[in-house]
Amino acid sequence: MSILIDKNTKVITQGITGATGLFHAxxxxxxxxxxVGGVTPGKGGTSIDxxxxxxxxxxxxxxxxxxxxxxxxxxxxxxxxxxxxxxAGIELVICITEGVPVLDMVRVKHYMECKNARLVGPxxxxxxxxGECKIGIMPGYIHKxxxxxxxxxxxxxxxxxxxxxxxxxxGQSTCVGIGGDPVNGTSHLDVLKMFEADPETKAVIMIGEIxxxxxxxxxxxxxxxxxxxxxxxxAGATAPAGKRMGxxxxxxxxxxxxxxxxxxxxxxxxISVADSPAEMAEALLKIWKP
Amino acid sequence: MNIHEYQAKAILRHFxxxxxxxxxxxxxxxxxxxxxxxGDGPWAVKAQIHAGGRGKGGGVKIAKTAxxxxxxxxxxxxxxxxxxxTGPEGKVVKRVxxxxxxxxxxxFYLSFLVDRATSKxxxxxxxxxxxxxxxxxxxxxxxxxxxxxxxxxxxxxxQARKVAFKLGFSLHQxxxxxxxLQNLYKAFVEADCALLEVNPLVLTKEGTLICLDAKINFxxxxxxxxxxxxxLRDYDEEDPMEMEAGQYDLSYIALDGNIGCMVNGAGLAxxxxxxxxxxxxEPANFLDVGGGxxxxxxxxxxxxxxxxxxxxxxxxxxxxxxxxxxVIATGVIEAAKQVGVKVPxxxxxxxxxxxxGKQLLAESGLNIIAADGMxxxxxxxxxxxxxxx
Numbered sequence: 001m002s003i004l005i006d007k008n009t010k011v012i013t014q015g016i017t018g019a020t021g022l023f024h025a026x027x028x029x030x031x032x033x034x035x036v037g038g039v040t041p042g043k044g045g046t047s048i049d050x051x052x053x054x055x056x057x058x059x060x061x062x063x064x065x066x067x068x069x070x071x072x073x074x075x076x077x078x079x080x081x082x083x084x085x086x087x088a089g090i091e092l093v094i095c096i097t098e099g100v101p102v103l104d105m106v107r108v109k110h111y112m113e114c115k116n117a118r119l120v121g122p123x124x125x126x127x128x129x130x131g132e133c134k135i136g137i138m139p140g141y142i143h144k145x146x147x148x149x150x151x152x153x154x155x156x157x158x159x160x161x162x163x164x165x166x167x168x169x170x171g172q173s174t175c176v177g178i179g180g181d182p183v184n185g186t187s188h189l190d191v192l193k194m195f196e197a198d199p200e201t202k203a204v205i206m207i208g209e210i211x212x213x214x215x216x217x218x219x220x221x222x223x224x225x226x227x228x229x230x231x232x233x234x235a236g237a238t239a240p241a242g243k244r245m246g247x248x249x250x251x252x253x254x255x256x257x258x259x260x261x262x263x264x265x266x267x268x269x270x271i272s273v274a275d276s277p278a279e280m281a282e283a284l285l286k287i288w289k290p
Numbered sequence: 291m292n293i294h295e296y297q298a299k300a301i302l303r304h305f306x307x308x309x310x311x312x313x314x315x316x317x318x319x320x321x322x323x324x325x326x327x328x329g330d331g332p333w334a335v336k337a338q339i340h341a342g343g344r345g346k347g348g349g350v351k352i353a354k355t356a357x358x359x360x361x362x363x364x365x366x367x368x369x370x371x372x373x374x375x376t377g378p379e380g381k382v383v384k385r386v387x388x389x390x391x392x393x394x395x396x397x398f399y400l401s402f403l404v405d406r407a408t409s410k411x412x413x414x415x416x417x418x419x420x421x422x423x424x425x426x427x428x429x430x431x432x433x434x435x436x437x438x439x440x441x442x443x444x445x446x447x448x449q450a451r452k453v454a455f456k457l458g459f460s461l462h463q464x465x466x467x468x469x470x471l472q473n474l475y476k477a478f479v480e481a482d483c484a485l486l487e488v489n490p491l492v493l494t495k496e497g498t499l500i501c502l503d504a505k506i507n508f509x510x511x512x513x514x515x516x517x518x519x520x521x522l523r524d525y526d527e528e529d530p531m532e533m534e535a536g537q538y539d540l541s542y543i544a545l546d547g548n549i550g551c552m553v554n555g556a557g558l559a560x561x562x563x564x565x566x567x568x569x570x571x572e573p574a575n576f577l578d579v580g581g582g583x584x585x586x587x588x589x590x591x592x593x594x595x596x597x598x599x600x601x602x603x604x605x606x607x608x609x610x611x612x613x614x615x616x617v618i619a620t621g622v623i624e625a626a627k628q629v630g631v632k633v634p635x636x637x638x639x640x641x642x643x644x645x646x647g648k649q650l651l652a653e654s655g656l657n658i659i660a661a662d663g664m665x666x667x668x669x670x671x672x673x674x675x676x677x678x679x
Contacts, residue, residue, distance in 0.1 A: 075511060098580075101512035102404050103441075103482055109409040110441045125611055137611045139641045154557020156609040159641060160664065163609070180556055182406045209557055212406045235560040238567045239576070240545070259564075276568045277561035278665035 002129040002174045003149070003194040003201070004092060004120070005068060009133050012066040012090075013038040014073055014081045016051055021072035024096075024137050025051060028070075031134040036064040057088035068092040070126065070135050078122060079104035086117040093185070094135050095121035105183040112185070119185025125155035125177035136177065138162075146171015147290060149195035151188055152207035153180045153214075157235060157277065161205050164281035170290050173201040180209065188218035196226050203229045203288045205280055206271070210236030211257040216265050223269035231272040231284035234259045291508045293522045294338040296387045298486075298504040305477040307470055308500045312389030314338065321363035324388045325356045332391035335362040339381040340527040342505070343373035343422075349383065352391060359388060384526055392500060397490035398457055399423055399434075400471070402478040410438040411478060413445070413471065415453050419490035445475035459493075466499045481519060482512035531594055538590040540579060547572025548602040549671055550595035552588075554579050554613045562607045565664050571672035574601050579613070588621025589628065596629050603634040603675035605667055608641065615639045615647025623654045634659065634674035638667035 011028070015021040016038025026049060029035040037052040037060050044055030054060035057069060069085040071078060071093065078097040085093045100122045112119060120127055126136010130143035142159055144166045152158040158177050165172060176191045178184055188206055195201045208215035215234065222230050237259035263273050274283035299309040312334075313324040325333045333356075337349035344350050349371045351362040363386045372380035397419030405412040416434045418426045426433055435456050437449050447468055454467035470491070478486045485507040492502045513520050525533060535542030541556065545563070549571050553559035556578045563573040575598065579591050595604055608618045618639065626635075638661040639647045651658050659674065661667035 076514065099511045101482055101515075102484065102509050103411070103479060103512065106404060106409055106411060107441050139611055142641070152557070154555055154561075155611060156553075156555030156558035157561050158557075159609045159611060160558060160561070163640060182404060183409045207557070209560065214406065233561070235557050235564060238545075238563045238573060239560055276565050276665065277558075278565060278663060278668075 002132065003191070003198050004118075004127050004174060004176065005129050005133045005135060007032070007132040008034075009068050009135075010034045010036045010064060010066040011068045011070060011133075011135055012036060012057065012060045012064060013051070014057065014069055014071045014085065016040060016053065016072075017043055017048055018072055022048060024072065027140070028134050028136075031140040033133045033135060036066050057084045057090065061088045061090065066090065068094065068135060071095040071097055071122075073097060075099040075101065079108050082108050082119060083111050086112055086115050091117055093117055093119045094124070094126050095119065095185070096124060096126060096136060097121070098123045100181065102181065102183055105181065109183060109185075120176065121179040121184060123181045124179030124184070125158060127174065127176050129174045130172050138175070138177070142166055143175065144171040147173060147200065147202035148284065149173045149191075149198070149201040149204045150175040150207070151191040151195070151204065152177055153209050154207060154235060157207050157233075160277060161207055161233070161280045164278075165205075168281055168285075170281065173198060182212065188214050189221055192218050192221055192226065192230070196228060201228065202290075203284055204231070205284055206230055206232045207280070208232060208234045208262065210234065210239055210259050210262070213257065215262050219266045219269040219271055222271055229272070229284070229288040231274065231280065231287065232266050233274045233277055233280050233283070234262045234266070235277065291510055291513060291519075291523060292340045292527065293506055293508075294340065294385065294524060295336065295504060296338060296385070297522050298506040299501070301477060301481060301506065302474070302501060302504055305473045305480075307473045307477065308498070309504065310334070310389045310392060310500060310502065312387055314385050314387050315363065316385060317367065318360045318364035321386060321388050322356045322360035325353070325359040328388065328390050331355060333359050334387075334389040334391050335359055335366065336387040336389065337366045337369075337371055337383040338385040338387055339371055339376070339383060340524070341371075341373050341375035341381060343375055344371060347371045347373045349373075363388070381527070392492060392502070393495035394492050395495045396493040398493070399426070399489045400474065400491050401485065401487040401489070402475060402483065403485050405436075405438065408438045410441065411475065413437040413439065413453060413475070415457060417457050419492075423489065439475060444479075445472045447472070462497065463493065463499060470499060470501075481506070482509045482516060483507065484509045531598065535577070535591070535594050538587045540577060540587060540591050540594070542591075542594060543576040544598065545573050545575055547574045548600050549675055550574045550577075550598065550601040550604040551607065552577050552579060552591050552595060552604065553607045554609065554618075558607065558609060562605065562664070562668075565668040566605065566672065569665075569668040569672045571668070571675060574598055585617055585621045585624060588618055589625040592622060592625030593629055596625075596631065601633060602678050603671050604631070604636070605671040606635070606637040607664060607667055608639050610639070610641025610643065613641070614643040615641060616643045616650060619647040619650040623650065623656065626654075626656050631656070634671065634678065636661050636667050636671040636674065638662070638664065
């Protein structure tokens with residue numbers, strides 16, 4: 001078991017003929033994921049490096065039985081690509097694209113309200129269930145199959161946490177990058193609920209950032225409902241207020257969402273919080289033995 | 291992206307929102323001439339900088355005669371205005387807005403923003419106008435009303451009425467407030483704003499509603515579809531290094547410390563700043579080279595870090611996913627050749643093509659301190675910088 005994806009997940013790549021899309025479709029295929037094809041409007045019927053290409057997501061689903069899609073299309077078309085995947089019956093849509101306008105995401109969220117699809121991202125590294133399926137841009141070799149679930153707003157900081165676990169010979173069940181944008185498909189809380197329900201996941205590392213209160217909501221769930229130990233790190237303790245640190249979501253405004261108050265609240269909820277990003281695995285090991 | 295008050299008001303006027311008549315001027319003579327052209331006084335003379343709290347710093351004056359307008363405007367041009375939002379160095383005034391004054395009976399607060407919790411555009415309103423809204427939120431949160439707006443239906447009439455009644459408006463005022471709220475929402479959506487704030491919305495003694503101040507912040511990710519809005523950017527208001535970085539799609543923010551950072555990914559970049567501080571050092575900047583950086587972009591990133599004279603050492607922290615370590619290594623080597631690195635340089639590489647990246651650096655002949663892991667990297671650069679100082 002794992003969450004969201006496993007060895008049976010069939011994946012199509014939207015934007016496969018772009019350099020980034022192709023590079024990572026190849027990387028995922030090498031890792032062992034079932035990358036069954038791609039979508040680029042106007043290039044249907046052709047193929048690229050062995051991947052069959054379709055004009056629409058609906059065509060690709062009909063031909064391949066794919067249930068997941070990964071999106072590498074540029075920001076201008078990203079929202080459209082998400083809605084096309086949802087309309088075609090894709091269950092899990094993972095949008096890697098960085099720089100999607102926030103009001104496009106407001107419309108996408110509204111569009112998805114009564115649909116049965118889950119969106120992860122945008123502006124995220126993707127999802128990996130080590131040893132089974134990798135969808136996204138993370139380097140596969142740093143991961144190892146095991147009991148720790150990882151959820152994070154940040155891409156490279158997730159790799160950091162994973163690497164700390166793997167070098168201590170502790171594997172991961174599934175790692176989910178939810179993305180750094182203010183409006184995204186899946187929250188920390190959503191992923192924690194899935195980890196709690198997953199028998200293979202025994203403990204969780206949650207990586208947050210300054211801005212908003214998504215980490216606090218997740219922490220309240222940990223306090224009230226979660227039986228599994230959770231460790232956390234909050235990035236941005238040194239970020240000045242009002243400055244946007246790359247991620248559109250990572251901004252302190254009105255004295256809210258600063259790292260100090262987040263850490264305090266997380267600790268009050270029984271989460272083991274690392275003060276340094278080099279100590280994420282250590283923070284988990286303080287409260288849990290593999 | 292931020293714009294000036296007079297530019298924000300022009301946008302609101304375009305969407306049918308009432309704002310005072312006014313004109314932006316660049317010298318004292320024009321200030322006087324425009325005051326006369328606007329009709330009888332009094333007039334408001336308002337310094338245009340990208341920061342709030344201008345009134346307290348002497349950046350807003352009420353003039354009774356056209357000569358007074360000229361006098362106040364002259365005093366403002368070239369003055370360094372320091373407010374709680376400008377930082378201690380302040381901002382130099384280069385543009386002044388001359389506006390027809392109005393008789394204020396009451397003041398209200400309005401703003402639109404995207405609420406992460408509901409994923410909807412939300413109207414925030416309060417009868418406590420003209421004050422710092424963050425102070426109102428802290429002391430009397432019950433005096434702020436929120437109204438989430440459905441993206442399909444838009445700002446409906448009943449929602450606008452609900453907010454207007456909560457603000458305590460009479461029926462006559464409600465009838466004015468409804469189109470104002472609906473048009474502000476329309477402006478927010480059509481111009482892809484991140485924040486649209488009217489503080490204060492004024493009720494005049496004559497009984498009309500008018501937006502006396504306006505602040506707009508645009509969603510940077512949506513600027514690609516707004517060429518006219520992009521042209522409103524005032525480069526004098528921006529940090530020259532942040533601007534230079536923007537030319538190469540680098541996300542750079544200058545800070546006060548002396549350790550320059552180059553990192554891939556916003557989260558890891560923030561965490562790198564955190565661990566430098568945790569190890570006893572101070573970061574000189576936030577710099578995210580992004581996922582798809584080319585050798586050229588990495589080279590430029592390095593040049594930008596090195597152009598900051600405060601920088602006494604550099605930490606490169608890369609965990610490659612999209613970003614390949616050999617690209618980073620080549621960029622670092624290129625930049626070092628072009629600019630010359632005279633400060634200690636600690637490099638930590640991990641991820642895609644890490645072996646090749648490390649090999650390139652080792653063979654470059656550059657004086658690079660290699661590090662294993664973030665903690666090691668932070669300790670090494672802090673130590674190296676302290677040794678230099």
